[in-house]
Amino acid sequence: MLSTLLSDSYRSHHPLNLHHKFLDLNSVKELPDTHAWTSQLDGYPSSSPAGTCHPETVPIIDLNNENATELIGHACKSWGVFQVINHNIPKNMLDEVELAGNKLFSLPMHQKLRAARPPDGISGYGVARISSFFPKLMWSEGFTVVGSPLEHARQLWPHDYHEFCDTIEDYQKSMKKLAGRLMWLMLGSLGITAEDDMKWASPEGESGGGSAAIQLNSYPACPDPDRAMGLAAHTDSTLLTILHQSNTSGLQVFREESKRWITVPPHPGALVIHVGDLMHILSNGLYPSVLHRAVVNRTRHRLSIAYLYGPPSSVKISPLPKLVDHFHPPLYRPITWSEYLGTKAKHFDKALTSVRLCAPRNGFVDTNDHNSVQVG
Numbered sequence: 001m002l003s004t005l006l007s008d009s010y011r012s013h014h015p016l017n018l019h020h021k022f023l024d025l026n027s028v029k030e031l032p033d034t035h036a037w038t039s040q041l042d043g044y045p046s047s048s049p050a051g052t053c054h055p056e057t058v059p060i061i062d063l064n065n066e067n068a069t070e071l072i073g074h075a076c077k078s079w080g081v082f083q084v085i086n087h088n089i090p091k092n093m094l095d096e097v098e099l100a101g102n103k104l105f106s107l108p109m110h111q112k113l114r115a116a117r118p119p120d121g122i123s124g125y126g127v128a129r130i131s132s133f134f135p136k137l138m139w140s141e142g143f144t145v146v147g148s149p150l151e152h153a154r155q156l157w158p159h160d161y162h163e164f165c166d167t168i169e170d171y172q173k174s175m176k177k178l179a180g181r182l183m184w185l186m187l188g189s190l191g192i193t194a195e196d197d198m199k200w201a202s203p204e205g206e207s208g209g210g211s212a213a214i215q216l217n218s219y220p221a222c223p224d225p226d227r228a229m230g231l232a233a234h235t236d237s238t239l240l241t242i243l244h245q246s247n248t249s250g251l252q253v254f255r256e257e258s259k260r261w262i263t264v265p266p267h268p269g270a271l272v273i274h275v276g277d278l279m280h281i282l283s284n285g286l287y288p289s290v291l292h293r294a295v296v297n298r299t300r301h302r303l304s305i306a307y308l309y310g311p312p313s314s315v316k317i318s319p320l321p322k323l324v325d326h327f328h329p330p331l332y333r334p335i336t337w338s339e340y341l342g343t344k345a346k347h348f349d350k351a352l353t354s355v356r357l358c359a360p361r362n363g364f365v366d367t368n369d370h371n372s373v374q375v376g
């Protein structure tokens with residue numbers, strides 16, 4: 001099960017003490033040294049060079065467009081990220097989940113800590129899991145739900161937990177449907193038509209589709225946003241991620257071509273779709289997992305809700321047989337979601353490389369494999 005798999009994967013070798021780890025960011029008037037980042041800390045340029053123009057925008061795809069499959073295929077290949085509209089998720093459902101998130105994060109710290117994610121656990125309240133890979137803390141707090149939110153909701157609101165649970169459970173159901181639909185559109189764009197190829201993902205399948213986690217992220221307004229980091233650069237360990245961001249911008253994606261961070265502006269009603277590492281593996285590197293991060297701002301609080309979608313726990317993900325031949329050997333070994341999460345927890349940004357089978361041929365660089373080695 002997804003909830004038991006991470007048991008000892010996310011080590012906490014953080015030098016900082018609990019007081020700093022659970023600092024109430026909403027009441028801090030000056031950026032503490034524990035949260036002060038320099039641009040080099042995550043190994044990527046801090047922002048675009050001054051004076052350059054930015055014609056690039058992340059594609060927005062209308063799911064009612066008759067060419068949606070082709071548009072999605074193109075976006076996956078060239079961006080690894082796109083926004084979708086006409087996705088059938090009602091606006092009031094997005095508003096409600098946002099409200100539930102705000103209600104949770106505005107609780108006093110001692111109350112949120114009642115639902116703290118245990119050091120060896122996956123669900124609950126805490127700092128970003130990837131914090132242990134960085135010497136500084138991020139300007140954010142998170143809450144992860146895997147399976148039922150009941151236990152943690154009870155700890156947060158002993159007498160009044162139903163509303164939160166209902167909202168999260170409705171959201172889980174709707175997101176699961178949308179994720180299955182997007183998954184199928186992505187597979188279709190790769191030429192996968194026979195349902196036997198991917199039984200568990202089939203729209204009519206009885207196997208119930210994939211499994212998932214929900215991550216609520218809160219980014220309080222920050223007194224020194226240029227020296228702080230909301231959520232450090234990472235790729236998601238998923239097949240795909242569906243992200244709802246509140247109406248404040250902060251999400252940025254990295255463009256390999258121009259070596260620049262591009263802001264993904266909140267588009268009313270749109271949901272952001274990230275290609276994750278498992279889709280990268282499944283597509284044999286054709287659809288790159290997108291490197292992204294969240295920056296913070298001086299005046300506005302920001303909230304985002306990620307639906308992290310992966311395969312059922314028993315399924316091994318490997319390059320699709322239809323995409324593999326003598327000239328395109330499989331680039332990655334088969335791996336389950338839980339094994340991959342364990343690998344990510346250990347190797348973080350080297351996780352994809354660590355499951356790679358062979359170097360790309362003829363100097364072809366898999367731009368998506370952020371650690372790939374060019375061979376001549």
Ligand SMILES: C=C1C[C@]23C[C@@]1(O)CC[C@H]2[C@@]12CCC[C@@](C)(C(=O)O1)[C@H]2[C@@H]3C(=O)O
Nearest residue numbers: 128129130144213215234236237238308344
């Ligand atoms: C299923 C999962 C993916 C995730 C780790 C997790 O177990 C639950 C939270 C997810 C998240 C969300 C924020 C960014 C991220 C890198 C992290 O630290 O926790 C992702 C993890 C991931 O995709 O690897």
Ligand SMILES: O=C(O)CCC(=O)C(=O)O
Nearest residue numbers: 215217245251294304306
């Ligand atoms: O807050 C955001 O926009 C990004 C969140 C994110 O990347 C994640 O939850 O994996």
Ligand SMILES: [Fe+2]
Nearest residue numbers: 234235236292
């Ligand atoms: Fe992410």
